[in-house]
Amino acid sequence: MILDMHVHTAASDDSTATIEGYIELILAYRQIHPFDGFVLTEHRAYTPGLNLQRYWDEYGVLVLQGIEMDTNLGHLLVYGINERVLEHFDLTRRMHDGRRIIAELTRLGAIAAPSHPFRESVFGSIMERNFTEVAGVHIIEGYNGQNSHKQNERAVALASQHALRSLGGSDAHYLNPKWFLTSATEFDDTITSSEELVEALHYGTYRPVVLPASDAMSY
DSSP, X not given: OEEEEEEOOTTSTTOOOOHHHHHHHHHHHTTTSOOOEEEEOOBTOOOTTOOOHHHHHHHSOEEEEOEEEEXXXXXXXXXOOOHHHHHHOOTTOSOBOTTTHHHHHHHTTOEEEESSTTSSOSHHHHHHHOGGGSTTOOEEEEEETXXXXXXXXXXXXXXXXXXXXXXXXXXXXXXXTTTXXXXXXXXXXXXXXXXXXXXXXXXXXXXXXXOOOXXXXXO
């Protein structure tokens, strides 16, 4: 199963994309390569009760919701937001404590992974210097579609060095081939819900992938 784990829409303040726009591109892209869905990871924005099941029912595209949180070390991709997380954290806040929050989110039943740890982030360099300085890290974003090749290489090397699991995502903000359908995560498990996604991230087998170019498609 192939999911883009890092996607933004106009609900983020720096994006103009829409869920429907992504779905239209996915349906066209399936003519050249398998692709199952994506996770919304808006900047500091999460909408409890958002009806995303309708996209599966109508289009056969899985759409789930996470968030991209701000910390003093950089951004975090967070999946499996639940009532305990919402009670303990103000998700709209900037500058959460990056050295502690990953372990705290895990304790509350969520999954957190530093996003683009070597771009606009110091998570990567801190973990290179002293891995134990950031508590609870088990997963990082290895492939980010907006990273340079070198930035992704450093993330993959860090994951390998510390036996971390690794995600892939486009970090898409706009509906064009430089942004979407670039990187994703390939899961061996079938995922149909946020709960199953959390279980797969904890216990399943998955890997970041670079997707075949979609430049020939009409955007």
